[in-house]
Amino acid sequence: MPDEREAGRPTARMGPWRFVVWFGTVSLLADFVYEGARSITGPLLASLGASSLVVGVVTGAGEAAALGLRLVSGPMADRTRRFWGLAIAGYALTVVSVPLLGVAGVLWAACVLVIAERVGKAVRSPAKDTLLSHATAATGRGRGFAVHEALDQIGALVGPLLVAGVLALTGNDYGPALGVLAVPGIAVLLLLFRLRARVPDPEAYEREMHASAPAVPAAQDERLPRAFWTYAAFTAATTTGFATFGVLSYHLVQRHLLSAAWVPVLYAAAMAVDAVAALATGWLYDRIGPRVLVALPVLTAAVVALAFTDTVAIAAAGSLVWGAAMGIQESTLRATVADLVPSGRRATAYGLFAGVVGAASLAGGALTGGLYGYSIPALITVVVAIQVLAVVLLAVTRVDRR
Numbered sequence: 134m135p136d137e138r139e140a141g142r143p144t145a146r147m148g149p150w151r152f153v154v155w156f157g158t159v160s161l162l163a164d165f166v167y168e169g170a171r172s173i174t175g176p177l178l179a180s181l182g183a184s185s186l187v188v189g190v191v192t193g194a195g196e197a198a199a200l201g202l203r204l205v206s207g208p209m210a211d212r213t214r215r216f217w218g219l220a221i222a223g224y225a226l227t228v229v230s231v232p233l234l235g236v237a238g239v240l241w242a243a244c245v246l247v248i249a250e251r252v253g254k255a256v257r258s259p260a261k262d263t264l265l266s267h268a269t270a271a272t273g274r275g276r277g278f279a280v281h282e283a284l285d286q287i288g289a290l291v292g293p294l295l296v297a298g299v300l301a302l303t304g305n306d307y308g309p310a311l312g313v314l315a316v317p318g319i320a321v322l323l324l325l326f327r328l329r330a331r332v333p334d335p336e337a338y339e340r341e342m343h344a345s346a347p348a349v350p351a352a353q354d355e356r357l358p359r360a361f362w363t364y365a366a367f368t369a370a371t372t373t374g375f376a377t378f379g380v381l382s383y384h385l386v387q388r389h390l391l392s393a394a395w396v397p398v399l400y401a402a403a404m405a406v407d408a409v410a411a412l413a414t415g416w417l418y419d420r421i422g423p424r425v426l427v428a429l430p431v432l433t434a435a436v437v438a439l440a441f442t443d444t445v446a447i448a449a450a451g452s453l454v455w456g457a458a459m460g461i462q463e464s465t466l467r468a469t470v471a472d473l474v475p476s477g478r479r480a481t482a483y484g485l486f487a488g489v490v491g492a493a494s495l496a497g498g499a500l501t502g503g504l505y506g507y508s509i510p511a512l513i514t515v516v517v518a519i520q521v522l523a524v525v526l527l528a529v530t531r532v533d534r535r
Contacts, residue, residue: 147331149271149338156265157284159324162317163224164288165295167250169314170231172293173300174247177307181240191244195251200491202255207484211477216260217329223257224325226250228318235311259483266471266479270339274468275425279415282464283408290404292317339476357482360530361473365489367526368466371430372493374437374519375462376501378403381440381452384505390445399449403456410460418465423472426465426527430520432458437501437516441509462490 147155178188210219230250237243269277292314299310378400385391391399417425432454440451467483474482504512 147328149268149277152268152328152332152335152338153265153272153277153280154284155324155328156261156268157281159224159321159328160261160281160285161288162321162324163227164285165292165317166231166288166314166321167227167254167292168289169292169296170234170250170311172296173307173310177234177311178240178243178247180307181237181243183240183244187240187244191247195248197491198248199251199254199258200487200494202252203259203484203487205484206256206480207259207487208481210260210263210480210484216264216335216480217325217333219260220257220264221322221325221329223253223255223260224321226253226256228253228315228321231318232312232315235308258487259480262467262471262483263476263480264335266468267335267337267339267476269468269471270342273415273419274472275415275418275465276412277415278464278468279411279413279418282411282415282460285463286404286408286411288317290401294401336476357478357485358473361470361482363526363530364469364473365486367426367523367530368486369489369493370519370523370526371433372462372490373497373500374430374516374523375433375458375494375497376436376440376455376516377494377498378452378455380498380502380505381436381455384441385448385452388443390443390448399452403452403459406453406456407460407463410457411464414461414465415468418468423469423527423531426461426469427524429458429461429466430523430527432461433523434513434517434520437513441505441512 174192175188178191183191206219206223210216213219227250230246230253234243234246234250237246265278265281266274272280295313296310299313300306303309382400385399414425414428436451436455436458438451439447439454442448442451467486470482470486471479501512501516504515
């Protein structure tokens with residue numbers, strides 16, 4: 134298959150900031166689609182006869198596929214250099230699966246579609262992050278990824294609200310609620326094809342930024358830098374101590390601090406904080422570099438110290454701090470990978486990085502959930518100790534990067 138890159142092309146036909154914003158709009162629309170669907174996946178499967186075990190297994194398998202399969206799609210993107218093709222294929226799988234989910238009618242078909250939507254994310258993510266990394270070489274890594282994440286979160290907020298509104302109007306009919314998501318899904322694909330036509334070679338942004346340096350062919354970039362591996366270890370440590378919102382919301386409801394109806398409202402507020410934190414730390418990253426990431430272990434430790442109290446205001450504040458930590462994880466952590474790894478191996482690095490984050494997230498959910506049931510003071514102590522280790526690993530990453 135021919136290489137998608139046009140190595141001789143000196144410029145892209147769109148400014149880097151416009152590319153970042155339009156690509157962020159693609160993510161906004163895609164999040165509109167799949168976050169809208171994920172907000173009702175459990176009730177939908179239950180309406181088709183699924184038990185709680187089936188719901189847990191299917192959604193867990195979907196998340197495992199979304200992260201684990203990037204270990205395959207990342208190296209594939211680097212090997213084939215077909216970043217646009219993989220990104221479009223992944224988005225297409227997602228935006229087709231969601232409307233079909235509303236008319237599946239039988240449990241096994243719905244389960245397949247739920248997992249297929251997550252597979253679409255695995256297919257596109259390393260390629261998408263690599264395409265974005267080229268443009269952010271010109272805009273500033275931190276700010277570029279932060280703006281993309283902020284736009285992304287708008288879709289994550291609006292999609293579930295639209296689905297909730299359609300369900301209310303139709304008497305909980307899942308078909309129209311998911312069918313309406315076909316409209317932003319079509320817009321995703323149209324915008325992607327337009328972006329590919331305007332900027333067939335996003336790597337041109339990065340080449341222009343380093344025009345005086347000789348290009349290194351992808352085949353020569355055999356090994357990932359040592360700094361990447363120490364950075365992955367830092368990420369694994371800080372993520373392992375990160376409580377999931379599921380555990381936080383369980384505490385809020387079980388301790389009668391909030392009713393179940395108010396939990397989504399708090400989650401929406403946390404997503405708003407996510408966007409603001411991404412923008413703030415992205416700007417700081419471009420000014421002071423990876424040192425800004427020391428905020429992540431601090432916030433992770435603060436989450437468990439605040440969120441698991443029995444005071445409503447303090448516990449809610451802990452959930453908002455959780456949102457701030459998520460904003461850093463989804464933007465500045467990814468931006469740093471692009472600065473540590475050369476272009477020829479970047480998709481592979483993003484795939485491996487996602488695998489590390491996925492494994493650490495699973496461990497973190499089990500750790501915080503298990504310790505919560507045993508002893509909250511023990512939970513806080515263990516998480517703080519893990520975050521101290523994370524700070525040490527971040528310092529080692531800075532040394533290795535030099």
